[in-house]
Amino acid sequence: MSGFDGSILETCRMRGVSRRRFMQFCAAMSTTLALPSIYAQVIASALSQKRKPVLVWLEFQDCAGNTESMLRSTHPSVEDIVLEAFSWEYHETIMAGYGKAAEAALSRVVREEKGKYLVVVEGAIPTADDGVYCTIGGRAALDIAREVCTNAAGNIAVGACAWDGGLVRSKPNPTGALGLQEAVPGLNVVNLPGCPHNPSNTAAVLVHYLTFGEMPALDPLNRPLFAYGQIIHDQCERRAHYDAGRYVQEWGDEGHRKGWCLYKMGCKGPEANFNCPTVRWNNATSWPVKAGHGCIACASPRFWDTKSPFYERLPHATGFGVDVTASEIGWTFVGGIAAATVAHGIGHAIRQRRYPEASPAAAQETSAPPEGK
C-alpha cells in the first residue's frame, strides 16, 4: 500500500469517492452544526488526520435501541464513522471480540489512551444493592463507568436512559437507576437525549469533536444547542393547521387524513425541544408527527414521568390556535430566535461551552420532574 496515509479523505479516494463529494459531506455537516460554510474546509482538514481518535461505547441498563439507531446513520454512514473516522474499539453489540478479549480491549484503551479517548454511554446505571442489577464480566456497571468515563477526554450520553435514567428510572425505579452525569458526578458529559438518540445529531457532535477538538455549544442541560435549541412545535410541518385551529379530533378522521394538528390527540410538541421535524429519521424519511402520531417529548427531562399520559392534551396550551394571544406567540418566537442566534454564532459555538442564561425555550420545557425513587 504505497502512498496511503490512512486518512478519511485518502480512504474516500481509494473507494472512488471524489474530493467533491467529500467536500459536500463536510458542507452538510457544517450546516447541521449551524456553522458558517467556510467551516466545511476546516472539517475536511480535520477528517484528513492520520491517527483516528479512539472511541468506546458502553452499554448498561439499555435496550440497544441507541446502538441500532447509530447503525441507521446515513450522512455519514455508520461504516464511515465506526471504521474510518474513529477507531471504535469497544461496543458489545457489534464488536468482534468476546469474553476476555473484549475486556482486554477496554482495559487497554483506559490504560494506553488515558485522557485521549471518547466514551459513548447507552443505558441507565443501577446504583441500588451494590450494583447487582447490571454486571459485565462480573463487574458492576457503576464500577466500569467510574473507571472508563473518568479517564476519558469526553463523554457522550446517548438516549434518555444514559441522560437522566430514562424509562428505567421511572417510578418506582426498582433498581436505583440514574443517568451518567448523576451516577458519576463531575464528568465532562454531552447529553444527546431522545428515545433513541437521532444519529444525525450524534454524527454531527462527533464530527465537531474531530474538527475542533471539543464539543459544540450546550444548553443548561448539557444538550447541544444546534439540536435541542428549538421547540418542536415551532418547527412542525402541521403548525399552520394549529394556528388556523384545524385539529385532528378522532384517529382516522378527515383532519387526520389531511395532516392537521395532533395537539388535541395529546401531542407534546409544544413542550418539547428537539430538531426531530427538521433532521427527521432514517435518511430524513419521516418523524412521528408526519407519520400521524403525536410527539411524546422523548428528548425532554424525565419525559416518561413528566409527559405521560401521552394521549391527554396539554392542559396549559388549551385555548391556543386561532385565538392565541400576541404575547403567547411572541414569547415562544423570541425564545426560538434567541437560541438560533446563538447556535449560528460561530464564536459562541466554539468559545462558549455553556449557554450563559437559560433560554426561554429550555425553561419552558424544563419543569422539575418528581423523583422516581
Add this chain to the structure above:
Amino acid sequence: MARIVIDPVTRIEGHLRIEAEVDGHQVTDAWSSGTMFRGIELILRGRDPREAWIWAQRICGVCTTVHALASVRAVENAVGVEIPDNARLVRNIIASTQNVQDHIIHFYHLHALDWVDITDALKADPAKTSQLAQSISDWPKSSTVYFKAVQDRVKALVASGQLSLFSSGDWGNPAYRLPPEMDLLAVAHYIEALDLQREFIRIQAVLGGKNPHPQTYLVGGMATAIDGNEPEATINPERITLLNQLMKNGQTFVQQVYLPDVLAIAGFYPDWFTHGEGLGNFMAYGDYTMGSLKDPAGFFFPRGIVLGRDLSQVRPFEPKNVTEYVTRSWYEYPEGNQIGKHPSQGDTSPKYSGPKPPYEFLKTDEKYSWLKSPRYDNKPMEVGPLARALVAYASGDEQVKQLVDRTLGKLNLPTSALFSTMGRIAARVLEAEIMVGRLSGWVAQLDDNMSHGDVRIHNGDKWNPDSWPKSCQGFGFHEAPRGSLGHWVEIENKKIVNYQVVAPSTWNAGPRDGQGQRGPYEAALLGTPIADPDRPLEIMRTVHSFDPCLACAVHVVRANGRPYQGTKLGG
C-alpha cells in the same frame, strides 16, 4: 475439567454470561445467565393501558416494534376491540419488515464473525473471489475490481494499526475454516448489508415515523392515516410506491446475497449440522393473519408444538400450559421456589443471592440468572425461526416443505440436520426469504383497499376508557424474529394493575428449572467441541445461532418487597 467463562457474550443484544465445564476439548456442562435487570413490568403498573405499548416497546431496541405489537394486542384483547383490515395490514408489513431486517443484521453483523476471519481476506485473490461470487449468485457487485477495492479497504484498516471494531477479534483461531476468497466475499457483504439494513428499514420510518421504536400504534388500530386523495395522509399512492421500491431492494438482497452466502458458508462447515442440537422440543404461537387473531387456523406461521424431534405430528398449543420457574433465578415465589406458575399469576420479587460484584464465578449450583425458566407442560422449549420452520414443516405447509427440502437437497443433508447450530442459521434465512416475498402481497392489498376508498385505519369504539369493563384481562402474542412472544395484561379502573412478558429469549436463554432440566442454550452447548479452551469461539457459534436478546428476556413484576396483588388471568 476446567471452568471457562464468556462474559460479555458480545454481538448480541443485552448482557449474557456463559459458564461452561470443558473436559479435554469438549463442553460437558453449561450455564446461561442474564446479568441485567430493569423491572419494566413494575414500572407499567398504574399507567394508561392505551400507552402501554409505548413503554413496553422499550424492552428492546434491537427487536424494536415487536413488544409494541404484542402489548397493543394484549390491551385490545382485554378491552375487546377488533382492528380494521388496513391496520392489520400495516402491522403485518411493519412486523415482517422487522423480521427480515433483524435476520439480515443477525447474520452479517452479529454472527458472521464466528465463521469469517476478516484478516484472512487479505490473502484472497480478488479474481478468484469474483469467480466464486458469480458461481453462487447473480448479484451484480461481483467484479474483480470491486473485490480488490474491498480488500484494499481492509488492508488500509490493518495497515493503520487501528482495527476499530475488529481489533479484538479471534483471528487465526483454528476453528475458522473458510478459504480466503469466501472470507473476502463475506467481508464485502458485511459492508453491503450495513447499507441495505439502513435503506430497507425506511419502510418502518414511512409507517412508524422512525426506527428504532416506531410510534404509530394505537389501541384499536394505527395512526397511519390512509387516503388515496390526500397528499398529507401517511399512506397515499406516493408512499405505496416508495414502500414497493424499498421492499423490492430488500427482496433482491435476500435472494441474491443473504441466501447464497448462508448456503456457501454452511458448505464449508458441514459438521456444524451435527453440533448444537439442543432439546429437540419446539414451540410456535403462530402469527400473521388476514382474519382474526382468535382463529389460529388462518395464521401464515402455524401454531403448534413439536416434541422430541418427532416431525410426524404437531401437538396443539394451549396457553394455559405455560409456566415459569424461579428455582434457579434471582427471584422468589411466596409459595416456594420449586413450583412453576402461569405468567398471569406472575407474583414474583427479585432477590439477588449471587456473589457480590466484582466476582469471578457465579454460584451455578444455586440461583444464577435474572432470567426465569419458562416451561410448556413442564418441558423446556426452543422457540425461533427453526421452531417455526419445524412446526410448519410438520404441519405440512407446502411452501416451507419445498424450501426446506430444496435447501437440504442442495447441501446433501438429511432432515435431521436441521436440529443443529447450522440448522438454526438455515431456518432463519429461509424465513427471511418467505417473509420478504409475502411483504409485497400485503402492500398490494393495502393499495387495493385504498383505491377502493377504504380509509378505515382505527376503530374508535373502545378509545374512551369509560367504555371499558371495570376490570378485564388480555393476552397478546407475536411471532417475533427470535420466536414466540407473549404479553399478559390486567386492567382495573382504566389502569394497568398487572403486566407480564415472556419473551423468546426467556424461553431459549433461561436457566435450569425446578426439575433441574437445562434451558435450550445450556442443552445445545453439551458436547460442543472446543479447539482452544482459551478462545472458545465454538461456544459463541452455538449461542449466537439462537440470536440472543437478553434485554427482552429479563422481566419481573415486584421489586423491593412492595406489596403486589397478583391475580389470575385467562389465556
